[in-house]
Amino acid sequence: MAEAKSKLVEGATGQWEVIIGIECHAQVSSNSKLFSGAATEFGADANSQVSLVDAAMPGMLPVLNAYCVEQAVRTGLGLNAKINKRSVFARKNYFYPDLPQGYQISQFELPIVGEGEVVLDLADGTTRTVGIERLHLEQDAGKSLHDQDPGVSFVDLNRSGVALMEIVSKPDMRSAEEAQAFLKKLRTIVRYLGTCDGNMEQGSMRGDINVSVRRPGEPLGTRAEIKNVNSFRFIGQAIEYEVGRQIDLIEDGGEVVQETRLFDSKLGETRSMRSKEEAHDYRYFPDPDLLPLELADDFIEKIRATLPELPDAKKERLVSQFGLKPYDAGTLADDRAAADYFEKVAAGRDGRVAGNWVMGELFGALNKLGLDISQSPVSAEHLGELIDLISDNTISGRIAKDVFEIMTQTGEAPGKIVEDKGLKQVTDTGAIEAIVDEVIAQNPDKVAEVKEKPKLAGWFVGQIMKASQGKANPAAVNEILAKKLGL
Numbered sequence: 001m002a003e004a005k006s007k008l009v010e011g012a013t014g015q016w017e018v019i020i021g022i023e024c025h026a027q028v029s030s031n032s033k034l035f036s037g038a039a040t041e042f043g044a045d046a047n048s049q050v051s052l053v054d055a056a057m058p059g060m061l062p063v064l065n066a067y068c069v070e071q072a073v074r075t076g077l078g079l080n081a082k083i084n085k086r087s088v089f090a091r092k093n094y095f096y097p098d099l100p101q102g103y104q105i106s107q108f109e110l111p112i113v114g115e116g117e118v119v120l121d122l123a124d125g126t127t128r129t130v131g132i133e134r135l136h137l138e139q140d141a142g143k144s145l146h147d148q149d150p151g152v153s154f155v156d157l158n159r160s161g162v163a164l165m166e167i168v169s170k171p172d173m174r175s176a177e178e179a180q181a182f183l184k185k186l187r188t189i190v191r192y193l194g195t196c197d198g199n200m201e202q203g204s205m206r207g208d209i210n211v212s213v214r215r216p217g218e219p220l221g222t223r224a225e226i227k228n229v230n231s232f233r234f235i236g237q238a239i240e241y242e243v244g245r246q247i248d249l250i251e252d253g254g255e256v257v258q259e260t261r262l263f264d265s266k267l268g269e270t271r272s273m274r275s276k277e278e279a280h281d282y283r284y285f286p287d288p289d290l291l292p293l294e295l296a297d298d299f300i301e302k303i304r305a306t307l308p309e310l311p312d313a314k315k316e317r318l319v320s321q322f323g324l325k326p327y328d329a330g331t332l333a334d335d336r337a338a339a340d341y342f343e344k345v346a347a348g349r350d351g352r353v354a355g356n357w358v359m360g361e362l363f364g365a366l367n368k369l370g371l372d373i374s375q376s377p378v379s380a381e382h383l384g385e386l387i388d389l390i391s392d393n394t395i396s397g398r399i400a401k402d403v404f405e406i407m408t409q410t411g412e413a414p415g416k417i418v419e420d421k422g423l424k425q426v427t428d429t430g431a432i433e434a435i436v437d438e439v440i441a442q443n444p445d446k447v448a449e450v451k452e453k454p455k456l457a458g459w460f461v462g463q464i465m466k467a468s469q470g471k472a473n474p475a476a477v478n479e480i481l482a483k484k485l486g487l
Contacts, residue, residue: 035062081116098142106138131170322351
């Protein structure tokens with residue numbers, strides 16, 4: 001599969017190349033926080049999940065959560081990245097009401113995970129390999145609430161101390177489409193691994209997007225960082241706006257300043273949050289309360305041995321094992337639950353037929369009902385049974401769609417529906433011949449036409465199927481009709 005070429009953007013004075021890098025904050029799937037035993041459940045009452053460590057009470061010391069370390073290593077292995085056997089936690093100093101310590105425990109010069117890569121599958125069939133610069137562990141801050149009282153701000157420390165993985169890409173993306181594809185692929189990987197639930201609407205995964213533009217072949221331009229974008233649609237909109245803003249600014253004789261910007265989803269535009277001159281001096285230094293983290297080879301290898309089949313490998317297997325097209329295999333591999341469902345349906349059956357039913361009828365019905373695959377009213381076993389009823393000529397493909405519609409409403413087995421409603425296919429050639437004779441007798445003008453234009457035989461097939469209420473075996477209908485009309 002071909003590697004994607006950089007897509008250039010037309011400005012008023014010529015072409016521009018877009019350079020994008022992403023810093024993704026992914027909340028570690030863990031029942032307790034990075035340095036305390038406080039709970040991490042989403043949606044709890046404000047300040048109900050705060051330990052003395054999270055609130056930075058005097059004398060409280062952090063204790064590293066070993067499970068969060070495992071989850072970070074697991075993610076690094078899933079990104080084909082280097083696992084650093086020695087890493088160091090540092091204090092990142094800044095002052096804000098929702099940061100009770102006055103610093104954030106993070107990692108700076110020595111992160112737990114080094115360079116890796118993610119392969120993007122783009123809509124045009126090309127791929128792009130995006131480098132991972134690093135993955136480090138850090139604790140989240142609390143949350144300031146400005147909409148509870150007209151004159152007072154409140155602070156909720158439930159998120160204070162929650163474990164985050166900051167996954168930093170290299171500036172390898174060249175369009176909004178690639179940036180969206182990167183975060184989607186990253187979310188798929190961490191969900192496969194079970195290291196982050198990827199629920200962007202709950203803040204479990206969010207991205208800081210670094211955008212710059214340059215003339216093709218020139219050095220990198222000055223970048224602007226768009227903070228905390230939490231939906232794929234907004235990521236696309238924010239990048240498109242920011243690219244246009246920077247190009248217009250440069251072409252009008254101005255200069256892009258290095259700054260942090262926010263995306264206003266209502267207006268569809270970015271706005272300045274703080275400039276480089278106003279940016280924090282974080283004064284990183286190793287946290288004196290935490291020893292360097294040393295990982296043994298057998299610790300890393302035990303985690304590697306538990307890795308599931310990851311999306312890229314699953315996609316390749318679905319193509320080779322079931323004969324799916326790469327695009328269809330990729331669609332299924334993007335969702336582990338959907339891929340598992342498909343494999344149950346396809347077991348011992350034609351993989352392409354199973355894929356058509358899963359990605360066509362089933363996905364369409366789920367979309368209409370507003371359900372995901374885990375909530376499907378049609379089980380994989382029942383959908384497989386429906387395919388079997390078609391393949392053994394118990395019902396026709398047309399009747400199968402009617403049966404499937406009933407299955408989505410009742411959850412019943414297809415065999416029971418077919419039996420209860422008398423939907424079995426008519427395979428008795430004598431009965432089918434009688435229907436064919438009747439339709440031919442009723443339409444002598446069409447008989448004359450079909451002898452002139454044999455393609456019109458399809459009209460007769462439709463009438464015969466209608467007369468049989470869709471129960472006549474289509475192959476038998478075509479064979480008998482051809483004989484009767486001398487085709």
